[in-house]
Amino acid sequence: MSRILRIVSLVLLVSTVCRTGYAQGDRVVQRIYLVGDAGELKDGHHPVCDWLKGHVDWNDTGNVLVYLGDNVYPHGMPPEGARGVDEAREIIDYQLSVVAGKKARAFFVPGNHDWKQGKPGGWQQVKNEQNYIDSVGLANVDFLPKDGCPGPVAVEVGEKVVLVAMDSEWWLQEEGERPGLESGCECKDPKAITNALRDIISSYPDRLILVAMHHPLYTHGEHGGYYTIKQHIFPLTDIKPGLWIPLPLIGSIYPIARGYSGMCRTWRIPGIRTCVRRWSP
Template identity: 40%
Template sequence: MLLYFLIIIPTLFAIFLLFSYWQEWKYRRKPYYKLADVGWRKTSLPPDAEKSYSLAMLGDIGAVATDGSDPVLKIFERWQQANAAACTAVFLGDNLYPVGLPPEGHRHRAMAENRLKTILQQLQHYKTQPIFLSGNHDWNKGRPDGYQYMLRQQAYITEALQNKDTYLPQNGCPGPVALQLADGLLLVVINTQWWVQRGEKPLGSNYSCPYSDIEEFYIALNNLLRRNRHQQIIVAAHHPLYSNALHGGKFTIKQHLFPLTAAHKRFLIPLPILGSLYPFYRKYFGASEDMSHKKYKRMRKRLLQIFNRYQNIIYVAGHDHNLQHFEKRGNHYLVSGSGSKTSFVKKGGNATFTLEQHGFVVLNYYQNREVWLEVHVAPVTATDNTTDLVVFRKKLESIVVPQQQPV
């Protein structure tokens, strides 16, 4: 019996770990498609002449290369060239790593400013209409002084672009902010960092926010969605409501065996069994930026309670460094967070599509009021001659009711 526990059980456990690692390695950086979407390449798009509007949704672009070699900015430039009119680029937060835009003299200031200038110069060159949201890194990784970091970035961007509506919601308020992009297409921006932020966060007239109680936000959001049931609604935020990745509680076998790699990728110190404590904590209790954390969980529950009343919503977020698509109760939930970093995403589950690769999602709106999703990815290696790839395309079905009230 003692031999059984000392040899056979550890051997079986090791075989299980090796098999699981092989499965993860086999599918990493390969697109996963739900069975019904495997034949997506055979779908027929509406004619280009009927395209009314295009949105590029770029998340977590804060580690962009500033020497002209950035792969995501290259495919973003091709999108800009192909959509010179009637287009908007939405930056879904974490615009600057690691801590947003620090004050002058800070050791990260020059790097952050160079990265921001690289993005802004490309926007100004093509006259693309930009909208920047803030993420946890833009709020100094959620630290108590993060509000000042966010205000500093807002001031820098709006001054450079000479337009206060390029950073939304303004002043770090929760939102919602509605923008009519085209006939039948409405963009709604919300600041999900507000719910999980530690320390100072704005609310009320002293901060130029429209209300002093967060319950009024939920009422305003529901009223906005109800008034616009006749439109296709795209909700842009930083934090996803569904995810098969780290912030959704999904971890690799490597992260269980080498948990110290969460602090630095070179800390390859094996801690089997004991190392699983960290992933289990993140999965069931969560850091402040995880779905399992009580603040995030409360926000997610309230937002889904509202969204589930409607079936014309496409919710797009970043935060997790990959590309994902979910269909839930008639609505669509997207993760587009691989603008400058990539990380593991689990295939299957409730997802219809997942991929760990640099890129972003594009939403194209047509005259017949259809919205089509395209996932654009960059070449995997510098020697790969493949240009911008579309690795997934899908018509996002929704139920739009006849107009009853004006916007």
């Protein structure tokens, strides 16, 4: 439920920011709704998707929807005929239903769960998801970047905004489990990605450039390896709020292991540190 509340808050915040940014004009020219971790249904519904359907005019082309990854829990889109594929398609269908038959555009970018949490076969899972979304045939929906490529892919979503889709999980995948130098990707290595991103930024000096990817460049939360004193001393409260059992030292083992082992795809692991260094001013 806390994840859901964060998503709703983000949607409301983005709408508010866009309204503020164009407050001096005659009208709002662009609203971009960012939704992350939408890959799980509860009783056949997703409350954020339901909220979006009931509160946003998706026939207004000034509205754009971006799903920021982890579009299918827990391990992405299985292949045709495999266990769980029907459930995975149902999840994607529910997300697509927000803009199905409407004029507004929607974009999907992958996250770590779409890549099978970094396990072998994740690259194929991402391509399965892309292929399924493409097969539905909605002209106003796109999955970017394509084929597990890292991006960046620039899309003009209005006169004022350029959306740049990137696959941040690409940086975390092992060699051989992601497209590399032998692939058909336009950008095949970190240097090419960085140069392409700089080219996009220089090509649109007068526009707002919104980089859409699953992981943030910086975070002071648990995915950045930061934990509160409470989590170190009373770690069981993360499992059940009432378990105030002090476990000093023992309680610090999990945060330290998580921060440096990469088991939970945090920003302290080498691939992400490389990404941040290359993109920092």
